[in-house]
Amino acid sequence: MQSSQTETVAQRQERLAGVGYPPDKLKTKVDLAAMLKPEHFALEREKIFRRSWLMVGHTDDVPERGSYIVFEIPTFKASLLVVRGQDDQVRVFHNACRHRGNKLVREGEGCRKSFMCNFHGWIFSSEGKLDVITDPHMFEAVDKEDYGLIPVTSQVWENLIFVNFDEQPRETLEEFLGPEFFGRYQGYWDLHRKVASYSFEIKANWHLGVNSFTEGYHTLYLHKNTARDYQGGRINPQRHRPHMELMKRHHRYSAPGNPDHRILPVEELAIRYGRKILPAFDFDFSMLPDGVNPTRYEYWAFDVLEFFPNLVVVAGNHFRAEMSFWPIDHERTLVTNRTYNYKPKNLGERLSQDYFRARGRDVVREDLNTLEAQQQMLASGSMPHVLLSKQEMALQHHFAVTRDMLEAP
Structure with a gap:
């Protein structure tokens, strides 16, 4: 028009x-x-905020395998860990150790293959899996598969990373953005630094x-x-x-x-x-x-x-x-x-x-x-x-x- x-x-x-x-x-x-x-x-x-798709960063923010950023969302008193795994997939997790809830990474950005909690030494992979429980025999019947980092629903559009805090998102990211946005910006977000x-x-x-x-x-x-x-x-x-x-x-x-x-x-x-x-x-x-x-x-x-x-x-x-x-x-x-x-x-x-x-x-x-x-x-x-x-x-x-x-x- x-x-x-x-x-x-x-x-x-x-x-x-x-x-x-x-x-x-x-x-x-x-x-x-x-x-x-x-x-x-x-x-x-x-x-509104829990049901919406919210932008938390760009894939450029995590350019290499193991790259991460900490993103704070005061609306939900949440701290997120946005990380590119060794499989090259970008994921978003709650930034909390599954043992006692200590903040896994305090702030900033960086690149590492795994994340060790400085409280008791538990180690998580960049894909969110729990790799190491220190002194494991003192825990009764704990399966490490059940205690990986807690994921946040996330999707990538172009190079923008969105999250949704709803337990069961009512719309996909594509549905939320609509055809007016979703298919009409190919390559635009890569033009700038x-x-x-x-x-x-x-x-x-x-x-x-x-x-x-x-x-x-x-x-x-x-x-x-x-x-x-x-x-x-x-x-x-x-x-x-x-x-x-x-x-x-x-x-x-x-x-x-x-x-x-x-x-x-x-x-x-x-x-x-x-x-x-x-x-x-x-x-x-x-x-x-x-x-x-x-x-x-x-x-x-x-x-x-x-x-x-x-x-x-x-x-x-x-x-x-x-x-x-x-x-x-x-x-x-x-x-x-x-x-x-x-x-x-x-x-x-x-x-x-x-x-x-x-x-x-x-x-x-x-x-x-x-x-x-x-x-x-x-x-x-x-x-x-x-x-x-x-x-x-x-x-x-x-x-x-x-x-x-x-x-x-």
Whole structure:
């Protein structure tokens, strides 16, 4: 579906009526304050997060046999061990020794053929099997086959590793992602390398974090100094989205680049030795799979994908960012931001990437700046609801999917 540069918001609303989600479920008024309460979060944890497929890493994070990472999920107070076995298969386990529950690996990443608990010396293979029980004769009738590491249901899509905490997942990963995502990104995730990763805790509900990155209405105002003219321009002064898809769970929209963007001297130097990333964009997307910029919009900047419930991906030509929002409780969220750029061929391209990485970092900080202020005012109960425009239709969809999952048996 190619949308015109002059398409109005009303026309866009009509066009979206048949893209995969019933428009009558979208609400412009949302009682968000009610969603910030502890009892509401308890329901979300069990009916949304436990039943969803959640991204915990990439196969690139465990490149060799025996490679592992420790991944913490505060939502379930869980510590996971993601490891590539000697059979080259990637598995995910609870990071707990089966003897007394000691954390098998405290933190970080590495590569080893086996894992020895530092409490009593039990040893587990990289495939999760219990290989050694120290002083075994002091245990009565223990079969090592029964005491391997406890697996977490996991699947790999492209090079993304997902887990599901439900005892019997209600959907496969393919069913959860849907055809709009599952078969349309072949090779895209391999185009880039990780250049930065950082995590921090914010005193705000997880919904607010996800929402801050899934609408473009704010960009004209919040980013007026850091990325003043990177979207829209004369042909689209209000920066309306040229394309949006609302799916059963997830959504995707394209952001409009500005063909009239004025390149500053330092930016020009970075572009001379590298590629355009942000705030200028390379409008040649011919090499990308059809899931990226699906309408082939001429002045495309990047796509924003929400993998419901808590993963937001900014998918560009030579870059992408992956932001995860892990709820700790009803008013605290662990935010993780991972930045990826094209694989550089020389020092000039690496220095160019550093400039754009710093610019992108400042934009993300502005996006996060409003969250704790929103949390405080909404939690006060002073507002009966928040009001969402058609520019914020992705937020309407997010809350509709939330209602769907909470109402499911």
